[in-house]
Amino acid sequence: MGEAPADSFLGDFLNGVDLKSKGQETAICVGSKIYVIGGADIESTSLVEVRIFDKSSGEWINPIVLGTKPKLSNGHSAVLLNGDRILVIKGNSNSDDCFWFLEVGTPFIGEQERTYGNEVVAWSKGVLGNVEKPIVISGPSGVGKGTLISKLMIEFPSMFGFSVSHTTRAPREKEQNGIHYHFSDRSVMESDIKDGKFLEFASVHGNLYGTSVEAVEVVADAGKRCILDIDVQGARSVRASSLDAIFIFISPPSFEELEKRLRARATETEEQIQKRLRNARAELEQGKSAGLFDHILVNDDLESCYENLKKILGLTEGVKTARKTYPELVDLPMEHSVSKIDQKILINCGAAEYHKASNNMYALDLSLLKGGAPGRTRGLNLYVVNPSTDRVNGDNQLS
Numbered sequence: 001m002g003e004a005p006a007d008s009f010l011g012d013f014l015n016g017v018d019l020k021s022k023g024q025e026t027a028i029c030v031g032s033k034i035y036v037i038g039g040a041d042i043e044s045t046s047l048v049e050v051r052i053f054d055k056s057s058g059e060w061i062n063p064i065v066l067g068t069k070p071k072l073s074n075g076h077s078a079v080l081l082n083g084d085r086i087l088v089i090k091g092n093s094n095s096d097d098c099f100w101f102l103e104v105g106t107p108f109i110g111e112q113e114r115t116y117g118n119e120v121v122a123w124s125k126g127v128l129g130n131v132e133k134p135i136v137i138s139g140p141s142g143v144g145k146g147t148l149i150s151k152l153m154i155e156f157p158s159m160f161g162f163s164v165s166h167t168t169r170a171p172r173e174k175e176q177n178g179i180h181y182h183f184s185d186r187s188v189m190e191s192d193i194k195d196g197k198f199l200e201f202a203s204v205h206g207n208l209y210g211t212s213v214e215a216v217e218v219v220a221d222a223g224k225r226c227i228l229d230i231d232v233q234g235a236r237s238v239r240a241s242s243l244d245a246i247f248i249f250i251s252p253p254s255f256e257e258l259e260k261r262l263r264a265r266a267t268e269t270e271e272q273i274q275k276r277l278r279n280a281r282a283e284l285e286q287g288k289s290a291g292l293f294d295h296i297l298v299n300d301d302l303e304s305c306y307e308n309l310k311k312i313l314g315l316t317e318g319v320k321t322a323r324k325t326y327p328e329l330v331d332l333p334m335e336h337s338v339s340k341i342d343q344k345i346l347i348n349c350g351a352a353e354y355h356k357a358s359n360n361m362y363a364l365d366l367s368l369l370k371g372g373a374p375g376r377t378r379g380l381n382l383y384v385v386n387p388s389t390d391r392v393n394g395d396n397q398l399s
């Protein structure tokens, strides 16, 4: 327990201005709560601390803090967005590490608070620029998901990356750890799931499978479009998550053909084949669930199914490489001020001599934000503001 922040400290935002840069600590008011963000040891670049002052009870709360915490230098600004997350802009850092989001009231936070029965906040790193939507591919065992995905990865190596799942099942002969799956102990996987490291997980054919947050984010960090090969339960969980994806269900031409393929692959014992076939019937039913899959593809002739998959993904003749271009890095100085206009944040870096005269004012456009905790927050766009015309200059977009 401690004292409430001094009135002068809170004055501005209590008058309706939710911006405050105090160097070491910022305080943002959300409803009846004040979120105080700052380094405990401001002389070092310590990990940031978050405390909450509850105005109605007059008590301090130490929340459960999820996600990777940013290291704060002793200058940062904070802005409340949409009433459910706080944008924290670090001074003295460049644009691939200066934008962070502290989620305080998003659906993810609501879910976590129900799980923990405690006040929860979560950090999500902000990333400039965008990547195309991840692709979730589901379908019964033996339908040809892996075959279709390898064809895509071979034809478009720089465009797609595979989300490497964790599983407790034993590796097949040709499978490599870290490439096809992260083969894991059940106890380790269960403990990581408890720690919030997984985007989704499910028990499939008697084993535990799951997509870690990191598995998806490393692909996007590399500027690639992520492909997830997960079962229908996993697809449902991803639908409910912050990951905005395209959902494709692969269906067999007939149940007999599915059984034939599964047997011909010769990777499972008879008992495992029987289990997979039993589960296939339920999966084929669930694949038709309203609102779950955006596309259903029948994998009869492999080549024509692959052509249809490419069409769905917009891979017409001539498209061979990723469309993403990496944003230019920008250094933000320790001293800067921020103001919010609609979905844009104006960042004024002060003295013109610090930067080139034309580059000391930026606008951060947040209108296309995507993702969020437990993953990164993407879709941030940073523009140079031209001081002579005093408007956001779209031509100078840094991405």
Ligand SMILES: Nc1nc2c(ncn2[C@@H]2O[C@H](COP(=O)(O)OP(=O)(O)O)[C@@H](O)[C@H]2O)c(=O)[nH]1
Pocket (backbone or CB within 6 Å): 137, 138, 139, 140, 141, 142, 146, 165, 166, 169, 200, 201, 202, 204, 205, 209, 210, 211, 229, 230, 231, 232, 233, 234, 235
């Ligand atoms: N929910 C979920 N399902 C997964 C994940 N990884 C793989 N699966 C699914 O688990 C099922 C079994 O996969 P696997 O053991 O590789 O066998 P296969 O489908 O017969 O090749 C398939 O339906 C996969 O789509 C995951 O991370 N999460």
Ligand SMILES: Nc1ncnc2c1ncn2[C@@H]1O[C@H](COP(=O)(O)OP(=O)(O)O)[C@@H](O)[C@H]1O
Pocket (backbone or CB within 6 Å): 139, 140, 141, 142, 143, 144, 145, 146, 147, 148, 261, 262, 264, 265, 299, 300, 301, 302, 303, 305
């Ligand atoms: N359209 C197809 N026609 C015939 N065989 C196929 C077709 N698609 C895939 N296969 C074969 O079926 C088996 C199962 O395919 P796989 O990609 O491993 O399925 P999944 O990943 O969905 O379990 C493999 O031996 C594969 O070569």
